[in-house]
Amino acid sequence: MSRSEGQAREVQGGYAKGEAARLRILEAALAAFGEGGFKGATTRQIAEAAGVNLPALKYYFGGKEGLYLACAEEIVARYRARMVEPILQAQAMLEALHTAEVARDALKLVIRALAEQMVETREVEAWAGFVLREMAEPGPAFDILYEQVWQPGVNIVGYMIGLAGGLRPKAAQIEALLLISSLSAFGASRPVSLKSLGWDDVEGERFAQVMANLDRRIDELA
Amino acid sequence: MSRSEGQAREVQGGYAKGEAARLRILEAALAAFGEGGFKGATTRQIAEAAGVNLPALKYYFGGKEGLYLACAEEIVARYRARMVEPILQAQAMLEALHTAEVARDALKLVIRALAEQMVETREVEAWAGFVLREMAEPGPAFDILYEQVWQPGVNIVGYMIGLAGGLRPKAAQIEALLLISSLSAFGASRPVSLKSLGWDDVEGERFAQVMANLDRRIDELA
DNA sequence: TCCAAAACATATCGAATGATATGGATCATG
DNA sequence: CATGATCCATATCATTCGATATGTTTTGGA
Numbered sequence: 001m002s003r004s005e006g007q008a009r010e011v012q013g014g015y016a017k018g019e020a021a022r023l024r025i026l027e028a029a030l031a032a033f034g035e036g037g038f039k040g041a042t043t044r045q046i047a048e049a050a051g052v053n054l055p056a057l058k059y060y061f062g063g064k065e066g067l068y069l070a071c072a073e074e075i076v077a078r079y080r081a082r083m084v085e086p087i088l089q090a091q092a093m094l095e096a097l098h099t100a101e102v103a104r105d106a107l108k109l110v111i112r113a114l115a116e117q118m119v120e121t122r123e124v125e126a127w128a129g130f131v132l133r134e135m136a137e138p139g140p141a142f143d144i145l146y147e148q149v150w151q152p153g154v155n156i157v158g159y160m161i162g163l164a165g166g167l168r169p170k171a172a173q174i175e176a177l178l179l180i181s182s183l184s185a186f187g188a189s190r191p192v193s194l195k196s197l198g199w200d201d202v203e204g205e206r207f208a209q210v211m212a213n214l215d216r217r218i219d220e221l222a
Numbered sequence: 223m224s225r226s227e228g229q230a231r232e233v234q235g236g237y238a239k240g241e242a243a244r245l246r247i248l249e250a251a252l253a254a255f256g257e258g259g260f261k262g263a264t265t266r267q268i269a270e271a272a273g274v275n276l277p278a279l280k281y282y283f284g285g286k287e288g289l290y291l292a293c294a295e296e297i298v299a300r301y302r303a304r305m306v307e308p309i310l311q312a313q314a315m316l317e318a319l320h321t322a323e324v325a326r327d328a329l330k331l332v333i334r335a336l337a338e339q340m341v342e343t344r345e346v347e348a349w350a351g352f353v354l355r356e357m358a359e360p361g362p363a364f365d366i367l368y369e370q371v372w373q374p375g376v377n378i379v380g381y382m383i384g385l386a387g388g389l390r391p392k393a394a395q396i397e398a399l400l401l402i403s404s405l406s407a408f409g410a411s412r413p414v415s416l417k418s419l420g421w422d423d424v425e426g427e428r429f430a431q432v433m434a435n436l437d438r439r440i441d442e443l444a
Numbered sequence: 445t446c447c448a449a450a451a452c453a454t455a456t457c458g459a460a461t462g463a464t465a466t467g468g469a470t471c472a473t474g
Numbered sequence: 475c476a477t478g479a480t481c482c483a484t485a486t487c488a489t490t491c492g493a494t495a496t497g498t499t500t501t502g503g504a
Contacts, residue, residue: 021451035359039262043492053453055494060451064492129358136351136410137257146414154418170419174435177415178404185403188358192368193399196376197392213396220442243481265462275483277464286462451500461490470481 022060024050026074027123029067034126037133038068038140065140072134072141075127076148079117086113087156094163103163104218110157111179111214118187119202119210128187154180165221179217186210244282246272248296251289256348259355260290260362287362294356294363297349298370301339308335309378316385325385326440332379333401333436340409341424341432350409376402387443401439408432 028049032041043064047054061067090106117124134145158176162169185193186202199206250271254263265286269276283289312328339346356367380398384391407415408424421428 037259037262040259042490044490054492055454056452058493132358132411133355135414136354138413146417150414151418170431171435173419174432177407177418178435178439181407181411181415182400182404184406185399189354189403191360192357192372193403195368196373196399197395209392210396213393213400217400217439217442220439264460266460276462277484278482280463281481446504448503449501451498453498454496455494456496457492457494459491459493462488464485464487466484466486468481468483471479473478474476 021050021052021056025052025057025060025067026070030071030074030123030130031126033068033071034129034133038064043067068140069144071127071130072144075130076144078127079149082117083110083113083153086110090156090160094160098163100163100165100222103160104165104221107157107160107164107218107221108215110160111183111218112211114153114180115183115186115207115211115214118183118190119207125187125190128184132184132188161221164218167221175221179214243272243274243278247274247279247282247289248292252293252296252345252352253348255290255293256351256355260286265289290362291366293352294366297352298366300349301371304339305332305335305375308332312378312382316382320385322385322387322444325382326387326443329379329382329386329440329443330437332382333405333440334433336375336402337405337408337429337433337436340405340412341429347409347412350406350412354406354410383443386440389443397443401436 025046028046029041032046032049035041043057044054046067047057050056057063057067061070086109090109093102093106093109096102118128131145131149133139134142135150154173154176157180158173161167161175161179162172167175190202194200194202202210247268250268251263254268254271257263265279266276268289269279272278279285279289283292308331312331315324315328315331318324340350353367353371355361356364357372376395376398379402380395383389383397383401384394389397412424416422416424424432
């Protein structure tokens with residue numbers, strides 16, 4: 001008897017080989033789910049992309065849905081890894097000097113970090129699709145993504161917008177939603193945005209141009 | 223021999239009964255594809271929701287993909303029906319008086335019309351999902367939606383932003399993308415936005431609050 | 445070296461899905 | 475009312491998909 005019910009396996013021993021395969025599967029699944037959503041991606045396609053055979057998915061993740069949830073947790077982990085520092089820094093700035101101007105600078109920091117996540121690599125294009133899809137049509141991973149990524153993000157941005165200037169609390173919340181949603185232009189729907197702009201990437205000077213627009217918008221909150 | 227190759231049927235005679243069924247199928251398909259995307263929706267589910275049997279889909283639309291394309295065309299038609307008037311009005315305003323202030327007012331008109339489409343009904347929530355999904359991951363209907371809906375929308379908004387104030391042409395294009403994308407907060411991902419705001423709809427006073435934010439943003443373009 | 449745990453592979457099953465063959469019911473019109 | 479076009483229903487096929495039963499190879503520690 002290997003492992004009990006259809007549950008996923010938990011790493012325990014010092015076996016390193018399997019962990020590598022686990023990661024390959026996770027990576028392939030992130031890309032596949034990000035593109036096609038839960039139903040759009042097939043287990044065979046993921047297995048092939050990861051260079052493993054079909055039962056490996058059950059072996060490591062218990063099945064398709066387990067793999068999907070594991071992807072959500074991985075996204076949360078990566079999001080946190082990238083956002084913890086800028087958010088801490090923003091909070092430090094605000095504790096040191098509690099003015100509207102500092103709030104705007106702190107907000108720029110956070111928005112820049114979010115934007116960098118959106119733009120970074122092809123890999124991120126996948127998880128942006130994953131998150132936005134799950135927010136649009138709640139699936140198995142909705143709760144974890146909403147509570148761990150979306151809601152905290154909207155809250156902190158809304159809070160800072162409130163401190164930043166002339167918006168009343170509700171208007172600040174709405175502004176936070178609009179601001180974060182506008183980032184999706186370079187997240188999930190980036191290919192289209194690039195086509196509209198006649199660009200073929202969003203790096204260097206081009207990323208700076210986008211950030212200039214976002215920064216200007218934050219300055220206008222004064 | 224009824225009709226030639228797997229092609230869809232074209233209405234010709236004065237038969238009215240079939241047209242009603244055709245519309246029921248189209249409506250059900252819009253909702254289903256809007257929620258789950260091309261692969262996420264099943265033909266049986268659509269047929270049942272429309273109150274017809276399975277072969278009816280082939281009979282009227284030639285198959286699943288034909289139905290999908292018909293949905294895209296229907297979306298284009300509805301979009302045009304709602305946007306033609308505000309766009310004509312905006313153009314008339316600009317022809318009468320070619321100033322930045324008028325441009326901002328004209329832009330408010332167009333953005334309001336777009337926002338109303340996003341907010342309107344549950345029905346629109348479906349096609350917003352349809353369009354955004356197709357923009358995120360190009361499928362069979364990408365071309366028609368991009369050329370007939372997305373690109374013209376971005377262009378006209380970008381043009382007006384350019385007229386509206388202090389943005390250089392490229393910055394105006396970027397701003398147009400950000401502005402339109404921010405509307406998706408109340409389009410595809412509306413349920414989440416409502417949850418974040420503690421609202422249960424976006425009507426009346428609440429829609430006015432959202433529009434106030436958007437209008438303020440347009441005023442700040444000066 | 446030995447062996448149990450861990451990792452991988454082959455083959456196949458049952459359900460769901462898109463499609464369609466085939467025939468019957470309904471409708472508009474001469 | 476007869477007749478062909480239009481519309482609808484039953485039954486079934488071939489694929490694809492997720493899952494898993496079963497057995498083999500590899501790994502790392504005693």
